[in-house]
Structure formats: C-alpha cells, structure tokens
Amino acid sequence: xxxxxxxxxxxxxxxxxxxxxExxxxExADxxxxxEHGVVRPSFLAHIGAAIADRDTLTLRRDVGALHESEVGxxxxxxxxxxxxxxxELMGKDFDFSALTEVDEAIRLDIVExxxxxxxxxxxxxxxxxxxxxxxxxxxxxDREAILARLPFTERIRLRRALxxxxxxxxxxxxxxxxxxxxxxxxxxxxxxxREDVNLPDKFSQIFVIDPTFRLxxxxxxxxxxxxxxxxxxxxxxxxTRHAIPATMDQEEAAxxxxxxxxxxxxxxxxxxxxxxxxxxxxxxxxxxxxxxxDLMRLGGVGDEELSDTVLAASRSRVPWLMVNLVMAFLxxxxxxxxxxxxxEIVALAILMPIVAGMGGNAASQTxxxxxxxxxxxxxxxxxxxxxxxxxxxxGLLNGAIFATLIGIVAGFWFDDPNLGGIIAAAxxxxxxxxxxxxxxxxxxxxxxxxxxAVASSVFVTTVTDVVxxxxxxxLATWWFGLL
Numbered sequence: 001x002x003x004x005x006x007x008x009x010x011x012x013x014x015x016x017x018x019x020x021x022e023x024x025x026x027e028x029a030d031x032x033x034x035x036e037h038g039v040v041r042p043s044f045l046a047h048i049g050a051a052i053a054d055r056d057t058l059t060l061r062r063d064v065g066a067l068h069e070s071e072v073g074x075x076x077x078x079x080x081x082x083x084x085x086x087x088x089e090l091m092g093k094d095f096d097f098s099a100l101t102e103v104d105e106a107i108r109l110d111i112v113e114x115x116x117x118x119x120x121x122x123x124x125x126x127x128x129x130x131x132x133x134x135x136x137x138x139x140x141x142x143d144r145e146a147i148l149a150r151l152p153f154t155e156r157i158r159l160r161r162a163l164x165x166x167x168x169x170x171x172x173x174x175x176x177x178x179x180x181x182x183x184x185x186x187x188x189x190x191x192x193x194x195r196e197d198v199n200l201p202d203k204f205s206q207i208f209v210i211d212p213t214f215r216l217x218x219x220x221x222x223x224x225x226x227x228x229x230x231x232x233x234x235x236x237x238x239x240x241t242r243h244a245i246p247a248t249m250d251q252e253e254a255a256x257x258x259x260x261x262x263x264x265x266x267x268x269x270x271x272x273x274x275x276x277x278x279x280x281x282x283x284x285x286x287x288x289x290x291x292x293x294x295d296l297m298r299l300g301g302v303g304d305e306e307l308s309d310t311v312l313a314a315s316r317s318r319v320p321w322l323m324v325n326l327v328m329a330f331l332x333x334x335x336x337x338x339x340x341x342x343x344x345e346i347v348a349l350a351i352l353m354p355i356v357a358g359m360g361g362n363a364a365s366q367t368x369x370x371x372x373x374x375x376x377x378x379x380x381x382x383x384x385x386x387x388x389x390x391x392x393x394x395x396g397l398l399n400g401a402i403f404a405t406l407i408g409i410v411a412g413f414w415f416d417d418p419n420l421g422g423i424i425a426a427a428x429x430x431x432x433x434x435x436x437x438x439x440x441x442x443x444x445x446x447x448x449x450x451x452x453x454a455v456a457s458s459v460f461v462t463t464v465t466d467v468v469x470x471x472x473x474x475x476l477a478t479w480w481f482g483l484l
Contacts, residue, residue, distance in 0.1 A: 033071055033075065039074075039078070045075075045079070048060070048063065048064065048087070049079070049083060052079075052083050052087055052090065055086075057091070060087065060090050061094045064087065064091060065094050069099040069101070070099075070102045072099035073099045073101075073102025073103045076100075076103050076107060077103055077107060081110060084110070088111055088114075088115065093122075097123040097124070097126070097131075100112070100135050106310075106313070108135065109139070112139065117146050121148075121150035121151055124151065124155075125152070125155060128201070129159060129162060129176040129177060130173060130174060130175040133162045133173075137167070137172065148160060158176045159176075161276070165247050166248060168250060168252075169247065169249060169250060170245045170251055170253075170268050171247030171248060171277070172251070173254070173283050174247065174276070174278060175277055175279070176276065176277045177201040178201065178204065178208060178277065178278040179194065179200055179204055179207045180207070180209070180210045181193065181207060182212075183209050183217055183234055184234075184235065185234050186230060186232060186233055186234070187225055187230050187232050187234065187237070188231065190207060190225060191225065203280075205221065205264050205265050205280075206221055206264075206267075206278070207219065207225065207234075208275055208278075209235065209238045210275055214275050215272070215274050215275075216241060216244055216275045217235075218238035218239055218240050219239060219241045220234060220237055220238045220239070221239075243266050244266065244268070244269045245267070246271075247276055252287065252376070254284065254287070255284045255288050258284045259288075264280070265278055266278070266279050295373070295376055295454045321459060324459050325462075328466075331463060331467065332357075332466035332467050335470045335471050336353070336470050339478055342474060343474070348411075349474060349477055352411055352473070353474065355424070356424060356427050356469040356470070357465060357466045359403060359432065359469075360428075360431035360465035360466075360469045361435070361466065361469075363399060363432050363439070363465075364435035364436070364461045364462070364465045365458070365461070366439070367392050367435065367438075367439025367440050368440075368458065368461050370439075371388075371439060371440045371443045371444065371453070372453050372457060375443060375444075375453055376454070385444065389437075389440055389441070392440045393436050395436060396434075396435060397429070397432070397436075399432055400428055401429060403428055404424075404426070404432075405425065407421075407424055408421040408422060408424060408425030408428075409421060411424050419480060420477075422480075427472040427473035430468065430472040431465060431468055434464065434465065434468045435464075435468075438460075438461045438464040442461050442464070443457045
C-alpha cells in the first residue's frame with residue numbers, strides 16, 4: 001500500500017520530494033497565481049497538476065487551501081475535467097465549496113454531480129445560505145431533495161424557503177443569516193448579544209429591529225450602535241427601513257435599488273412584511289455583472305451560453321435565433337427579387353446595395369445598444385422617451401447626410417455616373433433615418449409588451465434596415481432610370 005501523502009514533513013519521504021514541494025510552495029507564496037494578462041500562470045497550473053497526478057494532498061491543501069475562493073474558481077476552470085474531480089476528492093473537507101459559486105454552471109454541475117450526497121450536504125452546512133442556494137438551485141429536483149434531506153431540520157427549512165422563491169429573485173440571492181433584535185433591548189444588551197452568540201453571520205453592517213412576529217420595524221447601523229451609550233434603547237436610535245426589498249422582486253430591480261440609494265445591505269421581507277433575509281452589496285455586484293453579461297449575450301442571440309458548454313449545448317442555444325434570422329433574410333431577399341430586372345440592366349446596383357443595407361444595420365445596432373442598456377438601467381422611461389427619440393432621429397439624419405455625401409461622391413466617380421451617386425446618397429439618408437427610428441422604437445415596443453428587448457430587438461431591427469435599404473435604393477433606381 002502507498003504511504004499517505006498528507007503525513008508530517010518529518011516523515012521518511014525522500015528529501016528531493018520535500019525540496020520540490022518546498023520550492024513549489026515558495027513560488028505559490030511569493031507570487032500571484034495570475035500572470036500579467038490576468039490568467040492562471042502556466043507554472044502554477046503545472047505545479048498543481050503535478051500534485052494532483054502524484055496525489056500529493058499535503059501540497060494541495062497548502063497551496064490551494066491558501067487561495068481566495070475566486071482564485072480557486074479560476075483554477076478549477078483552467079484545469080482539465082478529470083483534474084477538477086481529483087482536486088476536490090484529494091482536498092476533502094479542506095476544499096472551499098464557495099469556490100463553486102465562481103465558476104460556470106456547467107463546471108459547477110459537473111463537479112457536484114460527481115460527489116456523494118453526504119459530502120455535498122456537509123459542505124452546504126458550512127456555506128452561507130446564499131452560496132448554498134446558488135449551488136443547489138441548478139441541481140435536478142431529485143438530487144436537490146436528496147441533499148436537503150441530509151441537512152438538519154432548521155437548515156433544511158431555511159434553504160427550502162429560499163429555493164421556493166422564483167429564479168433570479170431577491171429571495172434566491174438573499175442571505176438568511178442576519179442579526180435581529182427586539183425594540184426594547186438596550187444598546188448594551190445588543191452589543192453583548194453580538195459578542196456572545198456564535199451563530200451570527202461573520203460579516204454584517206446593519207442590525208434589524210423586529211416585533212415578536214418577525215415583522216420588520218426598522219434598522220440600526222453598526223456605527224450608530226458603537227456611538228451610543230449602553231443604556232439607550234434600540235427603538236430610540238433605529239431608523240425606518242425605507243428600502244426593504246420584497247423577496248419576490250427581480251434581482252435586477254433589487255440591484256437598481258442598491259445603485260440608486262447607495263445601499264450596503266437591505267432587508268428582504270415576505271408578503272407580510274416579515275424579515276426573511278438580507279441582501280448584501282457583494283451579492284448585488286455579482287447580480288449586476290450577471291445581468292450585464294446576460295444582456296450582452298442576448299443582444300447577440302446567444303442566450304445563456306457559457307464558455308464551458310459543450311458543442312451540442314452551444315449549438316442548441318444559437319440555432320433558434322439563427323433560424324429566425326434565416327426567415328428574415330428570405331424576407332429581405334424577396335425585396336431584391338422585386339427589382340431583378342433593374343439589377344440585370346444596371347449591374348452596379350448589385351455591387352452597391354449591400355453598402356446601403358450594411359450602413360443602416362450598423363447605425364441601427366448602435367442606437368439599439370444604447371436603448372436596450374438605457375431600458376435595463378431605467379434611464380429611459382415614458383418621461384424622457386420623446387426627447388431621446390428626437391435626439392436619435394437627429395443623429396440618424398446628420399450621420400445619413402455625412403455618409404450620403406461621401407458614398408455618393410465615391411459611387412459617382414467609381415461608375416462614372418452622377419445619377420447613381422445621387423440615388424445611393426438619397427437611399428442612404430432614408431435608411432439611416434429609418435435605422436435610428438427602428439433602433440429605438442423596436443426595443444421600446446418590445447419592452448412595452450413585456451418582451452425582453454435584449455433578446456428580440458436585434459433580429460427585427462436588422463430586418464427593417466435591410467428591407468428599407470434595399471427597397472429605397474432599388475426603388476429609387478428603378479424610378480429614376482425609368483424617367484431617363
């Protein structure tokens with residue numbers, strides 16, 4: 001049987017191996033795990049890979065155990081799948097499961113599904129409730145219930161209550177560990193309670209005040225507690241929690257509350273105004289990043305795809321909107337078919353018409369991106385929509401005039417035909433104007449009818465600019481050359 005690798009350094013291991021481990025430890029301790037480009041250093045990756053291959057638990061617990069959870073997450077994403085499984089297995093109880101909140105969903109599920117339920121249940125008990133929910137929510141119902149069944153009753157009830165809230169809601173992101181006291185307690189009682197109760201959360205910035213039914217009455221900031229005499233009652237210094245967040249509120253709406261009112265934490269309440277959790281700024285930062293990435297991906301018609309997804313999963317996420325694009329492309333092509341006779345007579349039209357459609361599409365994408373982002377941040381609403389629409393129309397007309405002049409001159413000299421230059425210039429102004437309108441009105445209309453403008457805007461905006469661009473250019477050409 002092999003000797004255990006996690007024995008003390010003075011055991012009879014070869015001196016060369018000990019020196020190698022010490023050298024690797026010195027490298028890990030003296031330098032960041034990242035290179036100048038912000039990715040995990042190949043030397044550190046090779047060092048950890050060698051330790052995994054040698055099943056060197058001492059080195060892994062020492063060098064990986066000293067990392068921050070986000071660094072462990074980056075390391076997991078850089079390792080091969082079989083190395084990830086081996087790393088978690090070898091580190092055992094020393095593996096920080098909060099690192100799984102820092103990796104792609106596909107990697108997280110791959111690791112969790114390879115572990116026994118007992119190990120996951122034990123790890124979940126040691127996590128903050130928000131991190132535990134983050135890991136459990138992506139599992140199949142059967143697997144999730146099997147893990148929850150192994151938890152103590154109180155912990156199981158708390159996690160189930162959070163998991164019962166809708167996806168991407170404040171209730172899913174909240175932490176159910178918080179500090180709450182009755183209003184008749186004194187400041188001295190509150191301070192003693194915070195010092196002596198070992199079950200309180202590790203970090204908090206507010207103390208909430210509740211009645212016997214857990215209905216939220218107010219809150220006290222920690223700095224106010226520290227500056228008040230011990231004999232003063234909490235109810236005398238508490239302030240009303242004006243920004244309590246309903247547990248069913250969308251997480252993006254909750255993040256907007258934090259941004260607007262510069263909150264560090266906020267109480268989360270149920271439908272009866274009873275305190276059920278707290279949302280903290282670190283969770284909100286993750287939400288803001290997640291929502292921004294989601295909007296960016298959806299603008300490209302990619303859905304919730306992640307870098308760790310398989311070829312089949314990535315293809316499945318992209319095909320639906322590519323299919324819609326194909327249908328819309330046939331619609332644009334049918335407009336060209338209406339003018340096939342004109343194109344056959346004047347071949348230059350076939351060369352120039354992609355320019356009109358392409359410029360309109362790019363201009364519309366610019367307007368659409370600004371509009372979708374403004375809708376997401378609530379900077380665009382019914383009160384300023386008219387002004388923003390007028391501004392975008394002005395931008396479209398001005399840019400249309402600039403590029404119409406430029407393209408008209410180039411086309412006229414290129415084909416030695418001033419008429420052709422004038423036609424494409426007029427078509428450019430028309431399409432840039434329509435592009436500005438489509439880029440702002442389509443997202444607004446989709447948002448008005450409850451559709452996600454980040455998902456659906458791109459296809460419709462592109463179709464509008466293609467159809468209008470082709471129709472304006474070819475229609476003007478047919479009309480003008482028909483008069484000559």
